[in-house]
Each structure stands twice: as structure tokens, then as C-alpha cells.
Amino acid sequence: MDELGRQIAISKKDLPTLSDTTMVREALDVDKGQCQRCGSLFSQEKHFLPNGNYYCVACLQFGRLTNEDVLLSKEDNDYQQRKVCFDWQGTFTPPQQEIADSLLKNNKKKQHSLVWAVTGSGKTEMIFPIIQQVLSIGGRVGITSPRIDVCRELFPRIQQAFPEENALLLYGNSEEKYRYNKLTVCTTHQLFHFYHAFDLLIVDEIDAFPYEGNQQLRFAVRQARKPEGLYVYLTATPSQSLLAEIQETFAIMKLPIRYHQRPLIVPEVYWYEHWASCYQRKWKLKKLLRLLNELLQDNAVLVFCPSIAYMKKLYAAVKAYFPPELIACVSSQDEQRKEKVQAMRDQVYRVLFTTTILERGVTFEKVSVIIMGANHPIYTKSALVQIAGRVDRKGEFNGGRVVFFLNQQTPAIRMACQEIKEMNKLAKRWRTNAL
Template sequence: MNPLRGRQIVVSSEELKNYPTNEYQHREAMILNQQLYCQRCNALIIRQENVLPNGVFFCSECQEFGRIRSDSYLVSVRGQGGEKEERSVNFTWQGKLTQLQTHIAQQLQKNYQAKQSTLLWAVTGSGKTEMVFPVIYLVLLKGGRVCMTSPRIDVCRELYPRIVAAFQEEQVLLLYGNSKEKYRYSNLTICTTHQMLHFYQAFDLIIVDEIDAFPYEGNSVLQFALKNALNPHGRLIYLTATPPNHLLQEVQQTFAIEKSPLRFHQRPLIVPECIWYNHWEQASHSRFHFKKFHRMILELLKDNHVLVFCPSIQFMNRLAKQTQTYFIEGQVASVNSTDPLREEKVQKMREKKYQVLFSTTILERGVTFEDLSVIVMGANHPVYTKSALVQIAGRVDRKGEYRRGRVIFFHNQKTIGMRQACREIKEMNQLAKGWLSK
């Protein structure tokens, strides 16, 4: 099979002869439609800022994925969205769906067969991944190609072993910025949304997990790349626990919207406790202001390990250092997006090797820890949107036996985001009660 199948690559005009038109499709790297646009990322080229000495233009928006110039071409294999041949697929997942999960899974299959895309609005811990297994199986069975993508590397890493376990005979590919594995053709791909820039009309189904997460949310380049990677007859499934209003408005005419208010274990979402903490920002360097935080940590540790979210790396590092003085070495750690040991620390927290783990918002979604309580320091800080707070609260009581996990919002001002997050969690719990009473 052609190793470029499903991919688009940038080639110079001199290299174009190596890709005959009977097998490859050629597209100009940039198109002039009153203004100049990049065909890979759809960015507007500001000519005076993106011009080389020889008068050739380049795109600065997507140059981290390789230089693309106005005198180059995008090349892809022809006929990628044509007829499919059915094949046998071994579905090896050993779990069992609940009644609600089964209903949602069947709807996803029906929507796909009716050529309709779907937004699945499902609470954190509802088992979204397991609910999409049947539709993945259906598409693979029909000879199609599936991509599961997320804006977050951590989410992709967590999805990979679960997908592999469910489809053990498939050659699942995992791609992200510095992943060890290079591209190879696969019927089942897991990747970050940035990797979509390398695909063209490749997939029959693209499932976007955490579609409202940074950096995809509000990023027109990544949104264009996603649509570009979908073959003309393909369908989308958006997964989210916290859909922004603009997304709901955007899809209401063209997507089916399915709601799942119940967690897999059928316990309600944990409602946050909003606790006043005057001068919380001084807890990292004032022993007096640290006391309240320390008392809460000790209280929560009676039942669970504790994940502490902080609004900045600097504040987090200071607070973690202050906390460490009260614990045995190795029981307290911190993690952020630039930490080279990030993956290792997350795994250690899963293995319960830390009593307390401090984090920025990078762990607000896509990771699962058992026996956990959560503290948000300064929940009124602007970095904590309604969606972020709902996701953070959703880290608690995701799996395992109930351990009296708590969600603490420390604040010195009750923001709209905090109020909306608490209200949305309570509303979902009410919907869940209604489903359970059926």
C-alpha cells in the first residue's frame, strides 16, 4: 500500500514530477482568492510580513509542521474516499455497557449510518470512550478508516491503551508532536488535533474527544485541518462534558445531539464546595495564610489522595515547596506542561505514590485517578472558566468504590464561572435522577 495514503505532503515544483497525476492529486500550496491563503491551514498570508527575498511567500502559521511556500504544492494520494470493502474485525473489549450507554452507542451507530454527525454531551466519567467503541467497530467493519483525536497529549496517551485493548488485532497508530512512532498507514489512528494538518480526506469517521479544550477551542487553523482530514462522505463525532454555547449553536442544525447525564457507576457528580479563603494567593509564602490550606489537605487525606490545581506555575511551585516541608520526601510533587517528567508523574499519581500532586490546568481533563479529592486554589482566578471548573470537579469519583471524594473551590470572590459550573453540575445530576427513575 502507498505509504502516503491519507497524508498530504509539501513538495517543490521540481519534485512534483516524482508524483504522477494518475496516482497523486496536486494542489497549489497557496490560493489567491482576492487575498492569499495557505491551503494546509487556511491562514491568511500577510504578504509584507511573509515574503522571502526572492518574492516567494511563506506561511508562518503552520511552519512548525514544515515550511510551505507559494511556489510549492500539496500532494496526496488519489481516490481515498472511494468505495470500501467490508472486512472482518475482532472486537476484543471485555466490558459491558449500561442501559443508557447502550442507548447512546446505538444512536451513534444509527446517526453514522444515516450520514449524520453527532455531538455527544456526556458528563465526566460517563464512559464516553466505551460508548464510541460500537460505532468504531461498525466503520472498521465496513472497510472505513477511523481517527480519534484530542487537543491534549495526555488524553491521547490515555486513550491509546484502551483502544488497543478493544481492538487488539488492529494496528493502532498513536501520533503527537514528539511521539516515538512515525507515520504508517493504519485503519485506526489516535492523534492530537495538530496532527490533522498532515492528513487530507483520509478518514471516514473522526471522533474529537474534549472538543472544547485548549488549543482546539477557538483555533481556526485546527478546525480547518480537522475538516480537511475528513473524507467528503465522512462524519464527525464531538465528545465533551462542557460544550460552549457557540458550539451548541453551530451544530444544532446539522448534528444530532445526544446527552448522557449519568456516570458509568451511576453515582452523581460531586458538587463543589465553595469555601471563602481570604488572601489565598498569599498561602504560598505566608505561614499564617498557609494554615487553612494545610488543614484542608490533612482533612482530605483521611479518605483520599489530593490533587491541587493552581492558577500559575510560579504560585504552584511555591505552594508545593511550602507543603513539602510537612511531608516525607517523595509524597508531594508538582507537574506542568513544560515538565519533562510529566508523563512519569501522572503515572505515579495513578499508582498512588504521591499523597499530594500539584498541577496547573493541564490535568483538568482526560486523566483518571482513583481515591481522589480535589482542591482548586483561587477558583475565582480568570484562568478557571466554567468549563475548566466542571472538568476539574469531574476528576473526583470517576471510578472504583465511593471514597467520600470532595471538590473544594477556595476563593475570595464568587465568579460567574464558579456559579455556572456548580449550577451545570446540579442540573446534570437532576437529569441523571430522571433517567434512573425510568
């Protein structure tokens, strides 16, 4: 078996050719009617092939599994202590240092951890010490997120901090194929290919779509961790269900202060009666154009849209009023998604229309944010808080603003604004107590 450290599916008839396999599992548990790769249930009455074999319909995108297949995995139990090259030139604030130290202590105590920290607080940097600790004893570390863009942003920072680890980035169409390594960054979907692989599994943005409420991805996360391994969950917006689920098994650490000590930007809520059809008429579009020109005096602007179809129509209407090279749109369907996001980061674009793919985990300097139709059902409280958190994440304060356009007030909008204000109050108390 040449794929040490993860699991592969193979037909039972090919099994004798593999002499080095340490673990063989039935791909489908026929008695339970459950797939052992994704955890989904299958029906013996519905999910069968012409030859009578059963199969799992839920994870077909990873290759069809039948009751004639097995899952092979070979655990990595090479725990040789070694020196890990750690090259990070930054410094922690006292609150960051406290959380980083707590993660190290929790790791030694074999306790899972949740870091509940506001957007822009430096969550990625706070996990560096525990990564170094696990790697130095020969352990294997996985860093995973439901969002491709989050993984893409995380990976170069991990590479820079651990330059000799030969880290690997995995997602659906990633440039590099799987190879064994000790430090992997991947989307949560890639965890279907791992079984008892990681001594430390860090799940970034654990409340994000599509992970939140997805039982298959939860199963994959459980399977990927070694039985004695640990979880570290990272989020700025944990759900109440998550907090209730982990309260007895996780140490929960809260950080309401951003790295630069400035408060979160409180959203400005503006009524926009015709936001849903504003692209149809110039008089309907004026309100958006006026605000864009106002915000562009100081910053570039991210315009969040509730759907791809709406985004494309709005972008087509607005781009007539701006130089074409300064405005773009991007979504999950865009083949140039990676390049466009980088161009916005490099300040090539002045206006970028986007969907919720950029709601979290990505950092742009000198931006303001507009949410079109903040009352749309797709914008949960967590999504609104995360989008607002794109503003003023780093660098000097530049007057970045967050604007919610809506034509109906919703509980999600009220709760998002309230949570941001409460976090700012808590951060103020923390700063006062530290003086």
C-alpha cells in the same frame, strides 16, 4: 509517495519524481492569500522571503510553506469488508447502550453526532461499536483531542478493545513515527498532516483549550475528514456557540448519568483571602495544609493551580511538610509529565500539584480535588466542571471531595456549581423513570 493516507509538503521542483500521487494542491492560494494547510491568511506585503516568495507564518512549526511548494496526498479508497477483532469485556448500562445504538444508526443515516455526557459516563466505551462498524467496511477512523494527556489515556483503551488493528498514537513528540493504518489516535494539531483521510473522525473534548475558538484547528479538523465522512463530537461541557453551530446538522444526545450511577460531586466553596500569596508565609499556608491533611485521610489529592509559576512556588512551600517521595508537581513544560501522571495513577504520589493540563480526560482512583484560586480568569465554567469531574469517576465510593478556594465570587463559579446540580437533578429523574 510513501505516506499513504496523509498529506506532505514538497517543493514544486521535486514534483516530477512522484508518479503515484493522486492529489496535488498549491500550498498557498496566492489569490486568496490563504494557506491551504492551516487555513490562515497571509499578507503579500508582510510575509515574503528575500527571494520574493510568500510564506505562511502561522504554521511554521510544521515546516515552512511557500508559494513554491505543493501539498500532496493520496486518498485511501480501499473499502474491503473485513472481520474486526473487538475485545471489550465490559457491559453497557441501558443509557449507554441507547447512545451507542444511536451512533450506529446515525452512521448509517450519514448524520454527524454530538454526545453530551457528564464526566465519568463512559464516553470512550460508547464509541467502540461505531468504530467497529466503520472499520468492518474498510473505513478509516481517526480519534483526536486537543489534549496530549487525553490521547495518551485513550490510546491503550483503544488498543485493548481493537488488539489486531495496529493502532497508531501521534502527538508532538510521540515515540512512533507516522505509518499508514486504519485506526489513529492523535492530537488535533496532528490533523494538519491529513487531508481527506478519515471516514469517521471522533473529536473528544471538543470544547477544550486550545481547540475552542482556534480557527486553525477547526480548519485542520474539516480538512482531515473525507467529504462524505462523519464527525462524532464528545464533551461533557459543550459551549453555547458550539450547540448553536451544530443544532441543524448534528444529532445531539445527552447523558447526565455516570456509569456507576452516583451523582457528580458538588463543589465546596471556601473563602481563602490569601490564596494568591499563601506560599510566602506559613500562617497564610495553614488553611491549605489543614485541608490537605484532612483530605489525605481518605484519598490522594490533586491540587490545581492557575499558572505554572504559581504552581512551582506553592509546591516548593508545601513539600517541606510531606515526605518528598509522596508529593510532586507537573505541567506542560515537564519532561517527566507522562511518568508523573502514571505515578499518580499508580498511587505512588499522595499529592500532585498540576495546572489545567489534567482538567479533563484523565482518570485517577481515590482522589479529591482542590482548586487554588477558582476565581482566576483561566477557570472557565467548563474548566471548573471538568476539574470537579475528576473525583469519583470509578471504583467504590470513597468520599472524594471537590474544594474551590477563592477570594472573589465569579459567574463561572456560580454557573459551574449550578450546572453540576442541574445534571444531578436530571440524572435523578432519569433513574426514577427507569424504575
